[in-house]
Amino acid sequence: MTVDQPKYKTSEEVDFVIIGSGAAGGILAKELSSNGFRVVVLEQGPYLTEADFTHNEIEILAEDKLTNHPKLQPNTFRKTPQEKARPQRALVYGRCVGGTSVHFTANFWRFHEIDFIERSKIGPIPGTTFADWPITYADLEPYYTKVEWEIGVSGLAGASPFDPPRSKPYPMPPLPVKASGVLFERAARKMGWHPFPAPMAILSQPRPGRSACINCGFCLGFGCEVGAKSSSLAAAIRMAEKTGRCEIRPNSYVHRIETDANGRAVGALYFDEKRNTHLQKAKAVVVCANGAETPRLLLLSANQQFPDGLANSSGYVGKNLMLNSGGNVYAQFEHPLNDYKGFAVSRILHDFYELDHDKVGFYGGGGLDARFDFTPISFAFGGLPPDTPRWGKDFKAALAQNFNHTLEIFCHGTSLPVENNSFSLDPELKDAWGLPALRMTYKDHPDDLKLANWMFARAHELLEAAGARKHWGFPAQEAQFAVHLLGTCRMGNDPKTSVINADHRTHDVKNLFLCDGSSLVTSGRGQPTMTIEALAFRAADRITALAKRGEISG
């Protein structure tokens, strides 16, 4: 497929430069270009397509073909600000056109009403910056619906009694149930819980230019070779290109947002593939670089006028990082599940979305899902019961007995925002371009760990009811590795305690907008991408309205 992409000169002041082409950036590119604006998207990673999305576990997973590369982009980690951070891979995110949405699991449930107003409902929590959102579920509902219909989400409306109100059903039925889903559904009902078909951003029916899921089994961690996974690449970027007003510029690593004497953003400075530097001029800058790279870019953009980093008068840029608590419980069953076939998740439940603090003794809530997201190699390293020998006859026998007899219960839940938990610039370590590396500081709030252990206990109960031959898990550990990157440039009405307003505009720089996981005020219950995309659709509406009223360039 060839698309007539415009080629803008860097000296030409386009309407918007968008930094990052992932879940949020792809949608903003599509929406803003569809609304008539000239858009350049700068993506640090390559422009890969379906032909690049192989099943090679080593190339895709271990060599980070789709993701940030630990050698080029090293990180450091520490638990508290008092410690010196040590070099350690601390996070993974998508580094290609389409971003993390290319390789994600595609769990796509909406946040519930409570997620936006929980601070008001339950009051402050010591040691946290727990806050309400400046918008409510009702504000976001039309955009959740938009995500489902435009991006492509399969699911069954009304199947969960805990679901928030919706204006429209899903555009297509749920994906087929897996053996793990049937076991989960039956056992959950036995427990008196309410399982339902998992809403997934994976097509159960074909759409123009995209196949329905073929159940190839290489899903989480891999790109979809038939376009069934509703990534930004498959579902938004190509629409943006078709407008003829949007240029996707891959291999473009933005390292500074330039501002003028009036404190306005004038464009984005980036390295091209040969490490030459360019300034793409734009009337406004929209950063969608993810919850780690967005704050890093703002901090890298510090100058005389903004000595603590751009848009950082609150001091909150990079702070309040939330990862979503949780983990896996594993089980082995008598008969084959063959759960390696297909997408990861077919059944979930939300009975524990909102736990009663007075009863359980901690803040939080979450969900359980039944899944199998191992590949053959990763299963051999991480999927066997812990008492299995690591090599030899019994190891081999365990592989043979377990691979197609195993399922996982993934327990996902809240993280509380803690100010010290953050992404910042490492004072010593540099990346391959000579720029300060990302430093992650993270120590779970005690309630997050209590919640995870509480959820693990429910998963074990469920597996007992399901008749598992064996089930096992591990106590919750303090996180040292981030997948969900949330809350680091949070949205709010008060410029002292937030970075962007409800229009995604930074409080400090009038023509600078941020939209991605960093915008989230609370963590939700474990699956943030649906909400990030709904925010992106909404942000596009708000930004368009501002631009049309002359309130961005004026």
Added chain:
Amino acid sequence: MSESVSRRQFLSQGISGLSAAWVTAHLPAMVAAAGYARQAAKSAAPPKFQFFTPEQAAEIDAITARIIPTDELPGAREAGVVYFIDRSLATFAADDQKTYREGLPELQARVSEMFPSAAKFSGLTAEQQDEVLHSFDEGGKSPRRPFRARPGAQDFFETLRQHTIAGFLIDPDYGGNDSGAGWKVIGREREHMFQAPFGYYDKDYPGWEAAAKEAEKK
């Protein structure tokens, strides 16, 4: 060293809050490099060693055959794992050749120490071979602490263990797992697409609404 210990813990325990696929993201670079072997695998029909001498290859092959032994089902030997490792080291993983260069003499020293009459590892009985490997394996049961205190030997065995598993279970299109031998063992069909029902428990599923009604009756 501490980094590789934490990686091993990571691999053996899984990590809370993480999805399983990311476990493989923490495989050492050497395993990662092996992916590049696939070009060699596709072009070269007759297996010929590029990094190992034939004698070294026989020793490595013998070790892989104890890590994943042959029984009624194929093992690492039938999956051609030694060729996968050789191609990895020769084509791309040059940085990691050192681990093997230093590890093989360690292996020889261990064999001579434990079984003075034996010339090489591949000449030992299976039981003797396992005894030697247990002495390398930190996670194993051998009491021979002094030897394991030499870090090179331990890294050698752990690296080889991980490579053997990767070479046994990788998609056969990518340079290992000859004839899909590893997938036969774990019961993974070698199809590119599948249709529901997938397994035993979903084959009689009556559909969401019927299942809900059934549950209500109970």
